[in-house]
Amino acid sequence: MIALLLPFLQLMLKLVPILYQIKVIRSEEELKEFQRRFKDAINKAEGNALDSVDLRKQHKENIDKLREDWKKVWGNRPMPPPQEPIPDPIPPSTPSEITIKGPEEADAGQTFYIEVYNAPANAEVWRDRRWKLAEIGGRTKVPLIFMMGGDPLTIQIKIGEVWVAEHKMIVNERKLVG
Amino acid sequence: MFYKLLVFLVLLVQGCATSTVPNPDSVYPDHPDPTLMASLPFIVGSVRYEGAALLPRATRTKINVEVPDRTVFLFFNTCGREDLYKNPKSGTFEYIYTPAFEKENMDSCMLLITAVTATGEYHRSAIDFTNSTGRDLAGDVFCNGKWIKSDGSYFCQTRGRPNVGGIPTGVRFASQVISAGPPQCPPLKCLSGCTEVNGVALGKEFEVNTGVGFCGYDFMDQSQLVFRLTTLGYTSVLNVFPPAELKR
Numbered sequence: 065m066i067a068l069l070l071p072f073l074q075l076m077l078k079l080v081p082i083l084y085q086i087k088v089i090r091s092e093e094e095l096k097e098f099q100r101r102f103k104d105a106i107n108k109a110e111g112n113a114l115d116s117v118d119l120r121k122q123h124k125e126n127i128d129k130l131r132e133d134w135k136k137v138w139g140n141r142p143m144p145p146p147q148e149p150i151p152d153p154i155p156p157s158t159p160s161e162i163t164i165k166g167p168e169e170a171d172a173g174q175t176f177y178i179e180v181y182n183a184p185a186n187a188e189v190w191r192d193r194r195w196k197l198a199e200i201g202g203r204t205k206v207p208l209i210f211m212m213g214g215d216p217l218t219i220q221i222k223i224g225e226v227w228v229a230e231h232k233m234i235v236n237e238r239k240l241v242g
Numbered sequence: 243m244f245y246k247l248l249v250f251l252v253l254l255v256q257g258c259a260t261s262t263v264p265n266p267d268s269v270y271p272d273h274p275d276p277t278l279m280a281s282l283p284f285i286v287g288s289v290r291y292e293g294a295a296l297l298p299r300a301t302r303t304k305i306n307v308e309v310p311d312r313t314v315f316l317f318f319n320t321c322g323r324e325d326l327y328k329n330p331k332s333g334t335f336e337y338i339y340t341p342a343f344e345k346e347n348m349d350s351c352m353l354l355i356t357a358v359t360a361t362g363e364y365h366r367s368a369i370d371f372t373n374s375t376g377r378d379l380a381g382d383v384f385c386n387g388k389w390i391k392s393d394g395s396y397f398c399q400t401r402g403r404p405n406v407g408g409i410p411t412g413v414r415f416a417s418q419v420i421s422a423g424p425p426q427c428p429p430l431k432c433l434s435g436c437t438e439v440n441g442v443a444l445g446k447e448f449e450v451n452t453g454v455g456f457c458g459y460d461f462m463d464q465s466q467l468v469f470r471l472t473t474l475g476y477t478s479v480l481n482v483f484p485p486a487e488l489k490r
Contacts, residue, residue, distance in 0.1 A: 101362030106315070108278070108364050109356040113319040115368075116352045119456045120321040123350040123470060126422035126460035130468070133420045136440040138464050 276478030277454045280399055282357055282367040283308040285334075291367070294399040294474065296392075299347065299371040303339045305355075307367075312360040321351040341371075349373065349395070350458065350470060368456075370397035370472055379419070379467035384412030384449075395470040400452050402475015407451020411473050414447035419461040419469070421448060427457035427473075 280293035285306040297303065309316060311332045318325040318337055322345045327335070337355075341347040353369040372378075378394025385398035386409070402408040407428035414434070420442055421430050428451045435446030450459065452475040461469040 098362060102358075102360070105358045105362045105364040109315065109317055109358050109366075112354055112356050112366055113317055113324055115456050116319055116321045116354050119352060119458050119472065120350045122424040122427075122456075122458035123460055123472075125424065126458060127462075127468065129422040130420055130460055130462040133422070133442040134462055134466060137420060137442050137444065 277402065277476050278364060278366065279476040279479045280366050280368045280474060281479070282310075282355060282365040284355065284367055284369075291369075293367040294369075294397065295367075296370045296372055296395070296397040299341070299373050301340065305337045305339060305353075305369075307335045307337060307355055307357075309333060309335045310357055310359055310363065310365055313357045314360050315356075315358040317354070317356040317358075319354045319356070320346050322346045349468075350472070352397075352456075352472070368397070368399070368474055370395065379415065379461060379463055379469040381413050381415050381461070381469045381471075383471065384410070384414075392469075394468070395472070397472045397474070398452075399474040399476070402452040402454040402473070402477060404454050404477075407453055408475050408477075409452055410449045411452050411471070412447065412449045413459075413461070413469070413471055415461065415463065415469070416446075417463055418444040418446055419463045420444055421459065421461050423450070423459040424457060427453040427459075430459060 282293050284291055284295075285308075286295070286297060286303060307316070309330050309332050313330055313332065314328065316327040316330045316335060318327075318339070320341070322342055325337075339353055341351070345351075351371070353371070355367045355369070357363075357365045359365075372393070372395045380391065380393050381396070383390050383392055383396040383398060385396065386400050390396065396413075398411050400409045400411060412433075418435050418437070421432075423430050430448045430450050432443060432445035433447040433449055435444070437444050448459075448461075450457075450473065452473050454475045454477055457473045457475070459471040459473070461471070
C-alpha cells in the first residue's frame with residue numbers, strides 16, 4: 065500500500081507549490097489588487113525620495129525669513145557678546161594620537177592602512193597612508209586629527225589587501241579613548 | 243480509496259494556502275493613503291536605530307540596514323542623490339554614506355532609506371545630521387514625552403494629523419528667539435516669553451501640533467545662532483500585511 069502511494073505523494077509534493085501559487089493569486093481581481101499595492105508602495109517610495117529636497121527648501125526659506133526678521137528686531141542694536149566662551153577645537157597642527165595594536169599575524173615593519181568610518185565632518189583623516197608596525201603584536205601610534213567628538217568611530221586596519229582588525233572608540237573633544 | 247485520498251490531500255493543501263493569503267481589503271482600512279512611520283531598523287557604530295535618528299555629520303558614515311525579506315528595491319535618497327539597489331539580499335545591507343562636499347554636507351540634508359518588497363510592503367527610515375560645531379543655538383526639545391537637550395538641531399518623529407496637527411512637539415530656549423515655519427505645516431504657538439517687535443513675534447518656548455510628513459522649523463537668537471527643528475508626523479504604523487490572526 066505504501067509502495068503504491070509513494071509516487072502519488074511525490075507528485076503531490078511537486079504540486080503543493082503550484083497549488084499554493086494558484087491559491088495566493090486566486091483571481092484577476094486579486095492579482096490587480098496586488099499590482100495596485102506594489103505600485104502604491106513604489107509611488108510612496110518615489111514620493112519619499114524627494115522629501116529630503118523639499119525639507120531642505122523649507123529650512124532654507126525659513127532662514128531667509130529669519131534673516132529679514134532679525135534685521136527688524138535686532139538690526140539696529142549692537143551684537144551682544146557671546147554668552148559663554150566657546151572652547152577652541154583641537155588645532156589642526158597638533159594631532160591626537162591613536163594607539164593601534166598590531167595584529168598577531170603581522171610582521172614587524174609591515175605596513176598597514178587605516179580607514180575611519182563615522183568620523184566627524186571636520187575631521188582630517190589620512191587615507192592611503194602607510195604606517196609601520198613597531199613589532200609583532202605590538203602597538204604603533206598613529207596620529208589622527210579630530211576636531212570634535214561624536215558617536216563611536218570604527219577604525220579598520222588593512223594589511224596588504226586584507227582587513228585585519230577593527231577598533232571601535234569614542235572620540236572626546238580633546239582626546240581619543242580606545 | 244485512492245480518489246478519496248487525493249481529494250483529501252488537495253483540500254488540505256488548499257486550506258493551508260488559504261490561511262496564508264493576505265486579505266488586501268484588511269490593509270489600511272481606515273487610512274486609504276497613510277503616512278507611514280519610519281521604522282526600518284539600521285545600525286550605525288554599535289547603536290541600532292528604529293527608523294529615525296539624529297547623527298553627527300561625518301565624512302563617512304557606515305550604515306547597516308536591516309533589509310526586509312523579499313525586498314526588490316532599496317532606495318537611499320538625500321537632497322542630492324538617489325542610490326537604488328535592486329533585489330538586495332535579505333539580512334544586513336552595508337551602505338557607506340559619503341556626503342558630497344557643500345551639496346549634501348550642510349544643514350538639513352536628510353538621508354532617507356526606503357525598502358519596497360515584492361508583496362508591496364513599504365518600509366522607510368530617516369536620518370538627520372547635525373554639525374555639532376558648538377556654535378549653534380542650544381535648545382530643549384519635547385518629543386514623544388521626553389525633554390531632550392540638543393545643540394543646533396533636533397529631529398522628532400511622532401504621530402501627526404492633517405490640518406489640526408497631532409501630538410505636540412515643543413522647544414524652548416534660554417533667551418528670546420524669532421521663529422519661522424513653512425506655510426503648509428501647522429503653525430508654531432508661543433507659550434512663554436512672547437512679545438512682538440516691529441511686527442515680528444519673539445518667544446522663549448514654542449509648541450507645534452505635529453503635522454503629517456516632514457516639517458522644518460527654524461529659530462534664531464540675537465547672536466544669529468540658529469536651531470533647526472525637523473518633525474516627521476506619521477498617521478499609521480502599519481507598513482506590512484496584518485498578521486493572519488487580524489485578518490477578516
